[in-house]
Structure formats: C-alpha cells, structure tokens
Amino acid sequence: xxxxxxxxxxxxxxxxxxxxxxxxxxxxxxxxxxxxxxxxxxxxxxxxxxxxxxxxxxxxxxxxxxxxxxxxxxxxxxxxxxxxxxxxxxxxxxxxxxxxxxxxxxxxxxxxxxxxxxxxxxxxxxxxxxxxxxxxxxxxxxxxxxxxxxxxxxxxxxxxxxxxxxxxxxxxxxxxxxxxxxxxxxxxxxxxxxxxxxxxxxxxxxxxxxxxxxxxxxxxxxxxxx
Amino acid sequence: xxxxxxxxxxxxxxxxxxxxxxxxxxxxxxxxxxxxxxxxxxxxxxxxxxxxxxxxxxxxxxxxxxxxxxxxxxxxxxxxxxxxxxxxxxxxxxxxxxxxxxxxxxxxxxxxxxxxxxxxxxxxxxxxxxxxxxxxxxxxxxxxxxxxxxxxxxxxxxxxxxxxxxxxxxxxxxxxxxxxxxxxxxxxxxxxxxxxxxxxxxxxxxxxxxxxxxxxxxxxxxxx
Numbered sequence: 001x002x003x004x005x006x007x008x009x010x011x012x013x014x015x016x017x018x019x020x021x022x023x024x025x026x027x028x029x030x031x032x033x034x035x036x037x038x039x040x041x042x043x044x045x046x047x048x049x050x051x052x053x054x055x056x057x058x059x060x061x062x063x064x065x066x067x068x069x070x071x072x073x074x075x076x077x078x079x080x081x082x083x084x085x086x087x088x089x090x091x092x093x094x095x096x097x098x099x100x101x102x103x104x105x106x107x108x109x110x111x112x113x114x115x116x117x118x119x120x121x122x123x124x125x126x127x128x129x130x131x132x133x134x135x136x137x138x139x140x141x142x143x144x145x146x147x148x149x150x151x152x153x154x155x156x157x158x159x160x161x162x163x164x165x166x167x168x169x170x171x172x173x174x175x176x177x178x179x180x181x182x183x184x185x186x187x188x189x190x191x192x193x194x195x196x197x198x199x200x201x202x203x204x205x206x207x208x209x210x211x212x213x214x215x216x217x218x219x220x221x222x223x224x225x226x
Numbered sequence: 227x228x229x230x231x232x233x234x235x236x237x238x239x240x241x242x243x244x245x246x247x248x249x250x251x252x253x254x255x256x257x258x259x260x261x262x263x264x265x266x267x268x269x270x271x272x273x274x275x276x277x278x279x280x281x282x283x284x285x286x287x288x289x290x291x292x293x294x295x296x297x298x299x300x301x302x303x304x305x306x307x308x309x310x311x312x313x314x315x316x317x318x319x320x321x322x323x324x325x326x327x328x329x330x331x332x333x334x335x336x337x338x339x340x341x342x343x344x345x346x347x348x349x350x351x352x353x354x355x356x357x358x359x360x361x362x363x364x365x366x367x368x369x370x371x372x373x374x375x376x377x378x379x380x381x382x383x384x385x386x387x388x389x390x391x392x393x394x395x396x397x398x399x400x401x402x403x404x405x406x407x408x409x410x411x412x413x414x415x416x417x418x419x420x421x422x423x424x425x426x427x428x429x430x431x432x433x434x435x436x437x438x439x440x441x442x443x444x445x446x447x448x449x450x
Binding site for chain 2: 065132141145152155163
C-alpha cells in the first residue's frame with residue numbers, strides 16, 4: 001500500500017515536472033523588465049515546500065508529545081531534513097538570481113536574512129537529533145526544539161521584516177500588490193504540488209530509514225544481552 | 227503560594243552556590259571584558275562609531291551570557307542533583323522558573339559590570355539614559371534567560387553540551403538581540419524612543435510568548 005502511494009506520488013511529480021518545463025520554456029524571456037525570472041519557478045515553490053515541511057514537523061512534534069508514538073517523531077525528523085533541503089535550494093536559487101539581477105551574491109535583506117536564520121535554526125535541530133542516541137529522549141527533546149523553532153521563525157520573520165527590506169515584493173496573486181501577469185502564476189502552483197510530492201517521497205524514505213535504524217538498534221541490544 | 231516559595235527556594239539555592247564559588251560569574255565577566263577589548267581593534271573608534279555601540283554591547287552580553295546559561299543545569303549533574311531536583315515535590319516548571327530567576331540575576335550582574343567597563347573604554351556618557359537602558363536590559367535579558375535556561379535543560383545530558391547550546395540558542399535569540407541593539411544604539415545616539423517603540427513591543431511579545439512556551443513544555447524536557 002505504502003509502496004503504491006509512493007509510486008503514485010513519483011508519477012505525479014514526474015508528470016507535472018515534464019509538463020511544466022514545457023510550459024515554462026514557452027514563456028517570454030522578460031516579465032516587467034525583470035530578466036532570468038524563470039528561476040522563480042524553482043525559488044518560490046521551494047520556499048513554500050520548506051515552510052509546509054517545517055509546519056508539518058511542528059504539528060507532528062505536538063502529536064508526538066501528546067501520544068508518545070515514535071512514528072510521529074520519525075515523521076517530524078524526516079520532514080524537517082527534507083524541508084531543510086528545500087530551504088537551502090530556495091536560498092541558493094535566490095543567490096544565483098541576486099547575482100544576475102543585483103550584481104551581488106548576498107545582501108542583508110529581510111527575506112534573505114530570515115530564510116538564512118530559519119535554515120540555521122533547523123540545522124541546529126538536525127544537529128540536536130544526531131547528538132542524542134536514546135530514541136525516546138531524542139524524540140522528546142527534538143519535538144520541543146521543533147515547536148520553539150517554529151515560534152522563533154515567526155518572530156524572526158516579522159522582526160527582520162521591520163528591520164529592513166529590499167526583496168522584490170511578493171508576486172503571487174493571493175497577496176495584495178502582487179500579480180505576475182496572466183499565465184505566469186499557474187506553473188508556480190503546479191511546481192509547488194510537484195515539489196510537495198517529491199518532499200513526501202523523500203520524507204517517507206527517511207522515515208523508513210529511521211524505522212530500520214530502530215530495528216537494527218533493538219537487534220544489537222538483543223545480541224548484546226546474550 | 228507554595229509554588230512561589232518553591233521557585234524562590236531553587237533560585238536562592240542557585241544564587242547561593244554561585245556566590246560561594248563564583249565560577250560562572252568570574253569567567254563570564256572576564257570573557258565579556260575581553261570581547262569589549264577585542265571590538266576596539268575591529269572598529270578602531272572610526273568615524274560613525276556610535277552606530278555600532280548598541281550592537282557591540284549586546285554581542286558582549288550574549289557571548290558572556292552563554293557561559294552563565296551553560297552552567298545552569300550542567301552544575302546539577304554532579305552527585306545526580308538533577309534527578310533529586312526532578313523527583314522533589316517542586317513541579318518541573320517551578321524548577322525551571324527558579325533556575326531562570328537565578329540566571330536572570332546573574333546575567334544582570336554580568337551586564338552591569340560589563341556596562342561600566344564599556345562606558346569607560348568607549349567613552350559613553352550614560353547619564354540621563356540609564357532608566358531606559360535598564361528597561362531594555364530587563365526585557366531583553368529575560369528573553370535571553372528564558373531561551374537559554376530552556377536549552378540549558380534541553381542539552382544537559384548531551385556530550386557535546388557546550389557546543390550545542392550556542393548553535394541552538396543564537397538563531398532563536400535574533401529577535402531579542404536585534405531589538406535590544408536597535409534600542410540601545412538609538413538611545414546612545416539620542417534617537418527619540420517614540421521611533422523605536424516597535425522594538426520595545428517585540429521584546430515584550432517575545433518574553434511573553436517564550437516564557438509561556440517554556441513553562442508549558444519544560445515537563446517534556448526535564449521529565450518526559
């Protein structure tokens with residue numbers, strides 16, 4: 001059953017990706033005098049996927065603290081790692097675009113800074129997980145860290161936005177003042193869906209690995225006791 | 227009432243043992259003075275140096291603070307004191323708040339001593355600015371204390387404790403440190419407080435939110 005869901009996800013992901021690449025290829029080279037804008041089809045969905053992942057991890061952490069079932073911890077851990085990869089992809093693609101459009105790799109702008117802080121925070125989460133060997137202790141402590149991290153992200157995001165901003169204002173239609181133009185937004189949402197599928201696949205792979213790791217660990221303990 | 231007395235007992239115990247050994251206080255004051263001296267080479271008192279002053283002061287505070295916070299729960303590991311504390315009738319949140327209160331006092335002492343050194347070394351005139359600086363310090367230090375004490379409890383059983391704590395707390399502390407830096411710099415360069423009110427609000431909100439979170443989740447951290 002689980003295998004089938006994964007295969008289905010992979011098929012959806014590949015389908016959307018191929019279809020989308022075709023669509024994006026046909027789009028104009030410049031929109032509103034901004035060149036190389038097509039990187040946004042990677043950049044923005046990656047950020048969405050990352051934040052969806054971090055949020056899902058927080059929810060799973062809360063559920064773990066309520067139920068003490070290790071599978072929720074495995075989910076939180078796996079999803080955070082995958083989200084971290086997408087957050088990094090978002091940062092790197094943004095930097096490449098900034099080099100093209102602004103002539104610099106990095107600027108201490110609100111969005112860039114808060115994303116970087118967010119990545120550092122969850123990098124700490126992954127480090128914390130690796131530093132604890134005892135499974136239930138790891139689950140408890142990293143669940144608390146995940147919840148604190150999400151609250152921290154909210155604070156960091158808002159306070160840095162007050163501090164300074166230079167980032168192009170949000171372009172998607174559901175925020176005010178946005179709007180890229182007809183036909184330009186749809187591929188972004190489709191890409192978001194595709195990346196979510198990919199994230200689910202990767203997270204389930206990580207969860208399976210976590211499962212095997214616990215099994216190996218318990219086998220080792222059994223062998224040790226004999 | 228009982229709860230309050232438990233908090234005060236634990237805070238008193240921590241403060242007493244710190245006053246007797248002074249291990250955290252000495253090292254963290256010395257460290258913050260060293261940092262303040264090192265900064266003088268980084269900035270070399272150049273033109274427009276005032277714009278850095280708030281940031282400099284709070285960096286020194288936060289580096290020195292990590293030393294105090296690191297010790298907070300780690301000192302209970304000897305003779306299994308931590309297990310005794312957890313199994314005592316005081317609920318985990320009282321243990322946490324007591325320790326946080328003690329850390330708060332220690333951090334404020336470290337900050338006060340560093341502030342004197344800072345004012346002398348960088349020729350900062352503090353007269354007339356002290357009440358506001360005190361308010362900012364009280365608010366921002368509580369934020370630092372809550373996060374620091376929570377993560378001190380969270381990392382206490384790790385072998386890499388001293389390394390993990392800074393990695394985990396500094397990203398979380400960014401809103402606090404940023405607000406404190408903006409407010410302090412504004413104060414030292416005579417910017418009217420009205421323009422910086424939003425940062426005062428960030429500090430208050432941060433303190434409330436994270437104190438609440440810490441009190442709710444400290445059971446999971448300490449007991450499980």
